[in-house]
Every structure is written in C-alpha cells, then in structure tokens.
Amino acid sequence: MAACSPKGTDRATVAPVAERAAGVIVRDADFTADFANLRFVRATVFIAEQNVPVDLEFDDRDPLCRHVLALEGTAPVGTGRLDVEYGGKVGRVAVIASRRRGGVGTAVMERLHEIARAHRLPMLWCHAQLTAAPFYERLGYRATGAVFDEAGIDHVRMECGLR
Numbered sequence: 001m002a003a004c005s006p007k008g009t010d011r012a013t014v015a016p017v018a019e020r021a022a023g024v025i026v027r028d029a030d031f032t033a034d035f036a037n038l039r040f041v042r043a044t045v046f047i048a049e050q051n052v053p054v055d056l057e058f059d060d061r062d063p064l065c066r067h068v069l070a071l072e073g074t075a076p077v078g079t080g081r082l083d084v085e086y087g088g089k090v091g092r093v094a095v096i097a098s099r100r101r102g103g104v105g106t107a108v109m110e111r112l113h114e115i116a117r118a119h120r121l122p123m124l125w126c127h128a129q130l131t132a133a134p135f136y137e138r139l140g141y142r143a144t145g146a147v148f149d150e151a152g153i154d155h156v157r158m159e160c161g162l163r
C-alpha cells in the first residue's frame with residue numbers, strides 16, 4: 001500500500017503552510033465550540049459552490065470525528081475531519097476558493113495524518129472527489145476502486161498506509 005507522504009518529495013522539502021500561505025495557521029477544532037467556523041467553510045465550499053444538500057453535508061459522524069481548522073487571522077479558510085472509529089476515514093477536506101493552491105489543504109491533511117498516527121491507525125482512506133484525486137495522490141494516496149456517484153459528484157476510494 002502507498003504510504004502517506006508528499007509525492008516525489010520528503011517532508012523536509014515541502015514548504016510549511018506559514019511559508020506558502022502566509023498568515024494561515026492550522027489547529028485542531030472542537031465540533032461544538034468551533035462549529036460556526038467549520039460550518040462557514042463547509043457551507044461555502046460544499047453547499048454553495050458544489051450544491052451538496054445541507055442534510056448530507058452535516059451528518060451524525062461529525063460529533064464523533066476529529067476536526068481541523070485553518071485560520072487566516074480570525075477568518076476560517078480551510079477544514080477537514082478524521083473519523084478514527086470508522087477505520088481512519090478522511091473527509092470534508094475543503095479550502096475557500098480564494099486560498100487554494102497555497103498549501104492550506106496540504107497543511108490540513110498533514111495535521112489529520114499526525115492525529116491518525118497518534119491513534120496508531122495503520123492506514124487512512126477517503127472517498128475523494130475525482131477532481132481532487134491529484135491533491136490526494138500528491139499526499140501518497142492511491143485509488144483503489146471504480147468511480148462512483150456520491151451527492152451527485154464523481155468520487156473514487158483512495159487510501160494510503162501510515163508510517
């Protein structure tokens with residue numbers, strides 16, 4: 001199985017978020033205390049931009065997952081979640097459009113990977129939107145199945161081993 005690490009590089013050569021996305025910090029989030037910020041990013045990206053139905057976007061796994069939040073000052077710009085109890089499923093990874101391609105998504109994923117390692121998970125997996133597959137591939141994920149529809153969007157299962 002592929003291991004989670006940036007494609008073609010080692011961790012030391014990947015620019016930290018502070019360098020690539022100046023002023024952005026990534027921290028762990030509490031689903032209740034940080035709900036307004038998490039909702040802002042996910043509603044902006046998934047509901048408004050991608051037309052995902054609101055009742056699908058927020059689900060009963062949310063209170064059980066570990067969440068990560070990227071903040072530019074006090075403004076939420078990115079998020080992602082890890083479902084430790086569901087076999088290490090990564091999901092709801094989103095960056096506000098104006099902050100994309102600046103390393104914020106990678107920083108969110110790296111924090112989720114750290115959390116997974118702390119839980120001694122052997123692997124991570126996700127249902128990646130097909131358009132986001134290159135993003136996950138660069139992080140070491142590989143597609144493991146056929147393309148399928150979820151919330152009207154083409155997805156593929158991807159996974160990587162943790163080391």
Ligand SMILES: CC(C)(COP(=O)(O)OP(=O)(O)OC[C@H]1O[C@@H](n2cnc3c(N)ncnc32)[C@H](O)[C@@H]1OP(=O)(O)O)[C@@H](O)C(=O)NCCC(=O)NCCS
Pocket residue numbers: 045092093094095096099100101102103104105106107127128129131132134135136138
């Ligand atoms: C996918 C997403 C989270 C990536 O966030 P991001 O902050 O732009 O990602 P990064 O800047 O860390 O990208 C790292 C690398 O991934 C790859 N990548 C990222 N987005 C890509 C895209 N749209 N197409 C191709 N490659 C992409 C690139 O190699 C990029 O490095 P580069 O900018 O030096 O070329 C963001 O585009 C997003 O929120 N998309 C909409 C929601 C979504 O699809 N979420 C995934 C759900 S499964």
